Amino acid sequence: xxxxxxxxxxxxxxxxxxxxxxxxETERIAKEANPGQFLSLYSGxxxxxxxxxxxxxxxxxERGRLRLVYRVAGKGTEEFSRLQKGEKxxxxxxxxxxxxxxxxxxFLIGGGIGIPPMVQLAKELKTQAEIQIxxxxxxxxxxxxxxxxxxxxxxxxxxxxxxxxxxxxxxIREQGLCADLIYACGPKPMLRAVKAYAEERGVECYLSMExxxxxxxxACLACVCQSTEVDRHSQVKNKRVCKDGPVFLSTEVEL
Numbered sequence: 390x391x392x393x394x395x396x397x398x399x400x401x402x403x404x405x406x407x408x409x410x411x412x413x414e415t416e417r418i419a420k421e422a423n424p425g426q427f428l429s430l431y432s433g434x435x436x437x438x439x440x441x442x443x444x445x446x447x448x449x450x451e452r453g454r455l456r457l458v459y460r461v462a463g464k465g466t467e468e469f470s471r472l473q474k475g476e477k478x479x480x481x482x483x484x485x486x487x488x489x490x491x492x493x494x495x496f497l498i499g500g501g502i503g504i505p506p507m508v509q510l511a512k513e514l515k516t517q518a519e520i521q522i523x524x525x526x527x528x529x530x531x532x533x534x535x536x537x538x539x540x541x542x543x544x545x546x547x548x549x550x551x552x553x554x555x556x557x558x559x560x561i562r563e564q565g566l567c568a569d570l571i572y573a574c575g576p577k578p579m580l581r582a583v584k585a586y587a588e589e590r591g592v593e594c595y596l597s598m599e600x601x602x603x604x605x606x607x608a609c610l611a612c613v614c615q616s617t618e619v620d621r622h623s624q625v626k627n628k629r630v631c632k633d634g635p636v637f638l639s640t641e642v643e644l
Contacts, residue, residue, distance in 0.1 A: 391484070393431065394418075395477045399454055401470075405531040407461045408502070409470050410446075416453030418482050424510035425487030425574070425597055425636045428457065431479035432465050440481065441465045444574070444597070444635075446505035447512070447535070458505035458532065485635050488595055492517050493570040497540075498557050498583060500525040500575025504532055506597060510572060511539035521566055525557040525579065558582055568592065571639075575599070581644040594639035 396415035404410045418428070422445045429440035447456040461467050472478060488510055495518055499507040504524050514520050522536050525545045536542045544552030545560045553560045557579065560566070573583045574597035587594035 391481055393479050393481050396480050398472045398474055398476045398478060400474055401472055403470075404458070405529045408531055409459055409461065411457045411459070411469065411472065412454050413457065413478065413480070414452075414454050415480065418480070419448050419453050419455045420450050422448050422455055422483040422509075423487035424490075424513055425506055426483040426485050427635065428480050428482035429484060430457075430465075430469060431481070432468055433479075434464075434468060437465055437468075441469070442484070444503075444506045445483065445509060446532075447508045456508075458502075460502045486633070488572050488597070488636050490514060490517070491570055491593075493593070494519045494568050495521070495570040495572060496561070496566070496568040497522045498525075498571060498573040498575070498579075499523070500557060500573075500579040501527065503573075503575030503579075503597065503599065504536075506574050507572075508532060508535050508539070511536065515539050518570075521568060523557045523560050523566075525560075525575065526551070556582065558586055561586075571595070573597065577644060584639040584644055587639055595636050596639050596642065597636045598642070599635070 396413040399412040399414050401409060401411045427442045427444045429442055431440045443457045443459045445455055446458040459466055461470050490513060497507045497511055497520055507522060511520055511522055520540045522540050522542045524536060524542065528546055528548050528550055530551055533542065543560045543564060545555055545557050546552055553563050569592065571583060571587050571592055571594040573580060580596050584594060584596060
């Protein structure tokens, strides 16, 4: 049973418009967190009871720190963006199931705010597998330095301002890339397209789902997604993104 604890803000800065990088000192979670897992962050405002789920971007196990990269999307995340060095934050984690690490030639595909989890995944995979990192942006880039440090990086932008104009799949086609395994995190339309691409080619594929969450521990069923098989917990074709995921084998879920 995980318990809420306090983490100390080590540093925070805005790395793109409305996107913040937050380093937290939290020795236990930094040691335990795996790529693809997330934390629940609690507001200091009593009127906002539900925590905000944010994926782990990077861990520094030796220094007992971890990094979250998030977009300000409402009052809760706007509150977090004002945190200063030395302040404390209530957190719960690490939560959910992360990406399984496999020794196969792999695509690491991130879209928008689904890009941050690819940093730690690339760090842990690069010593045992051949990786190709593909990042899709609307326009403004972020985390490219970190991603380039871990492996070859290919970029897609909707407006064509950097890399390939179009989607992450347009990059794969334009560059003639291939892989035996796909890891992906991003908005649902991107995941739907990646799932179809993988199934057409018979490629093993893991998707990190983005859903609104409430409890973050699988009790409330607020973040269910449609599954291909009957779930033992709910007895219907649903899976809890926070507890059973957020990472799923693509053939387990319907998008």
